[in-house]
Amino acid sequence: MAKEKLSIVKIGGNIIEDSNALDAFLQLFSKLEGKKILVHGGGKRATGVAAKLGIESKMVNGRRITDADTLEVITMVYGGLVNKNIVAKLQALSIDAIGLTGADVNSITSDKRPVKEIDFGFVGDVKAVAHNSIDKLIQADFTPVFCAITHDGNGQLLNTNADTITSQVAVGMSEVYETSIYYCFELNGVLEDINDKNSVIKHIDSKLYTELLEKGIIADGMLPKLENCFDALNNGVSKINMGNTSMLTQENDNFTTITL
Amino acid sequence: MAKEKLSIVKIGGNIIEDSNALDAFLQLFSKLEGKKILVHGGGKRATGVAAKLGIESKMVNGRRITDADTLEVITMVYGGLVNKNIVAKLQALSIDAIGLTGADVNSITSDKRPVKEIDFGFVGDVKAVAHNSIDKLIQADFTPVFCAITHDGNGQLLNTNADTITSQVAVGMSEVYETSIYYCFELNGVLEDINDKNSVIKHIDSKLYTELLEKGIIADGMLPKLENCFDALNNGVSKINMGNTSMLTQENDNFTTITL
Structure with missing residues (x-):
């Protein structure tokens, strides 16, 4: 069920x-x-x-x-x-x-x-x-x-x-x-370019996460947050969303969703 | 039941x-x-x-x-x-x-x-x-x-x-x-003589309450408290106990119980 x-x-x-x-x-x-x-x-x-x-x-x-x-x-x-x-x-x-x-x-x-x-x-x-x-x-x-x-x-x-x-x-x-x-939080999501607040990465999975880490795209402050996210996903959480509060509405889809 | x-x-x-x-x-x-x-x-x-x-x-x-x-x-x-x-x-x-x-x-x-x-x-x-x-x-x-x-x-x-x-x-x-x-509270109960902390009135019912009021035995600070008690009793509460914290034990029976 x-x-x-x-x-x-x-x-x-x-x-x-x-x-x-x-x-x-x-x-x-x-x-x-x-x-x-x-x-x-x-x-x-x-x-x-x-x-x-x-x-x-x-x-x-x-x-x-x-x-x-x-x-x-x-x-x-x-x-x-x-x-x-x-x-x-x-x-x-x-x-x-x-x-x-x-x-x-x-x-x-x-x-x-x-x-x-x-x-x-x-x-x-x-x-x-x-x-x-x-x-x-x-x-x-x-x-x-x-x-x-x-x-x-x-x-x-x-x-x-x-x-x-x-x-x-x-x-x-x-x-x-x-x-x-x-x-x-303050940002619209996980950003591809920390200086461009609209460069939101809409979906991160384990594969992309590894690539982003290798390319050094994830900024310092975001590293422990994402580590924490994948830890939660590996322990039973289905989905994690990061962005500003308007992601709670159906109208805004400009935020980051993280899954395994 | x-x-x-x-x-x-x-x-x-x-x-x-x-x-x-x-x-x-x-x-x-x-x-x-x-x-x-x-x-x-x-x-x-x-x-x-x-x-x-x-x-x-x-x-x-x-x-x-x-x-x-x-x-x-x-x-x-x-x-x-x-x-x-x-x-x-x-x-x-x-x-x-x-x-x-x-x-x-x-x-x-x-x-x-x-x-x-x-x-x-x-x-x-x-x-x-x-x-x-x-x-x-x-x-x-x-x-x-x-x-x-x-x-x-x-x-x-x-x-x-x-x-x-x-x-x-x-x-x-x-x-x-x-x-x-x-x-x-600080006292052992409702006192017959405010200057004698051991003069606890062990049981007050409506009849005794009226008598105590008439005799002026209930001190100023106690009046609104007792009024509040009889109001609660008249609205469904079964019993009210007033005294120091040791009344919660079975060993101490030196406190005041109030019923209708």
């Missing part, structure tokens, strides 16, 4: 920062057909609140060091301010949303990242996704909205990369559903 | 402020038998974060005026920091908790309080409790943990009194369950 479809949509900080862009996105998301999950980060907002509280945001190689004070800010901003406002806005659009961290219904457990050269602090690497518990919510017709926080199962919340949460939740839910990921 | 039992437990700021007291309470709560719901406020913590952010906490007659900035702080502190840490701690105690505002699963809608002599700002008076949606979570073996935030259904979060949320959720759930409320 064919599995039912489930879409997992991820939005980044650029949409969350801009309340008009967020409202427009939530409209599109509310109209997306079928069962769905939303995942969001909220990085810049946290940096702003941290600064107001006199907490310095320490970044190493573009990654946030999460000390105890910073974790409190992230819990407040991602888990409270951003998540609950998104839930309230989705309810106003008749989507029966439920806001979650990985601690809620024990949905996503992680291990605190081991200290090597760098101590990232309270940062978690995803260990397990409780797809049955998440599915209970979906089966009850609720739409899960995950923020970028997980827990270690021993009472400790952990800051966790939202892209990783997206792919791991999608992989977990692939046990039960035919899953598609939508990564919404 | 007899209805199944459901306990609704409310903790106040004094427990949330003190991490040892909170841990001890969560241990007791985790051992409480049967289906259950937790409701928490978090007032002082919000005042502290607001002060650090340079937001003045305005109180009128002991009630917080919730302007837009204050609502953001409350959403961060109640909905994020306090709620998600309680959920993570309960998960560590093998309670499959799920943290909620009234916006999540559209569980509690409210009306923004009309402006009369005082403009309370973004404060909500409870309008409806979606007992079926909350029950879907309970039937899925999750333990709801509510913070003191509701929504108006049009995308607006609203700060809402935690005692009121407790009694309104209990009244709503009485459609399906035999409900008991546990109000955990």
Whole structure:
């Protein structure tokens, strides 16, 4: 029997920062057909609140060091301010949303990242996704909205990369559903020429991916994203779409679709 | 057929402020038998974060005026920091908790309080409790943990009194369950002599309540609480207990039970 479809949509900080862009996105998301999950980060907002509280945001190689004070800010901003406002806005659009961290219904457990050269602090690497518990919510017709926080199962919340949460939740839910990921970001898709925003590569499969890598066409920032995508596809995810939020509509086909 | 039992437990700021007291309470709560719901406020913590952010906490007659900035702080502190840490701690105690505002699963809608002599700002008076949606979570073996935030259904979060949320959720759930409320607070119970903390009145029913009112024995702060209790009892709640957290154990019977 064919599995039912489930879409997992991820939005980044650029949409969350801009309340008009967020409202427009939530409209599109509310109209997306079928069962769905939303995942969001909220990085810049946290940096702003941290600064107001006199907490310095320490970044190493573009990654946030999460000390105890910073974790409190992230819990407040991602888990409270951003998540609950998104839930309230989705309810106003008749989507029966439920806001979650990985601690809620024990949905996503992680291990605190081991200290090597760098101590990232309270940062978690995803260990397990409780797809049955998440599915209970979906089966009850609720739409899960995950923020970028997980827990270690021993009472400790952990800051966790939202892209990783997206792919791991999608992989977990692939046990039960035919899953598609939508990564919404600033670009129109994976670009053949980084200086031409319209040079979208519409379809990437394993063969083209290898060719693109050999030709050095995939830019630095895109490399880990695509690696992450093929990892998810190799673990059960059916399809991954990357582009701006208008890819959620039927009208725009100018984005990148990635399959095995 | 007899209805199944459901306990609704409310903790106040004094427990949330003190991490040892909170841990001890969560241990007791985790051992409480049967289906259950937790409701928490978090007032002082919000005042502290607001002060650090340079937001003045305005109180009128002991009630917080919730302007837009204050609502953001409350959403961060109640909905994020306090709620998600309680959920993570309960998960560590093998309670499959799920943290909620009234916006999540559209569980509690409210009306923004009309402006009369005082403009309370973004404060909500409870309008409806979606007992079926909350029950879907309970039937899925999750333990709801509510913070003191509701929504108006049009995308607006609203700060809402935690005692009121407790009694309104209990009244709503009485459609399906035999409900008991546990109000955990600083006192051992309703006191016959406000200066003697051991003068607990163990059982109050409608008849004794009338007598106590006539004799002027019930102190000022307790009056609205008891009024609220009898209102809940008259609307389907079976039993209300007031005392310190040790009333959740079988060992302590020195607290007040209120019935019709």
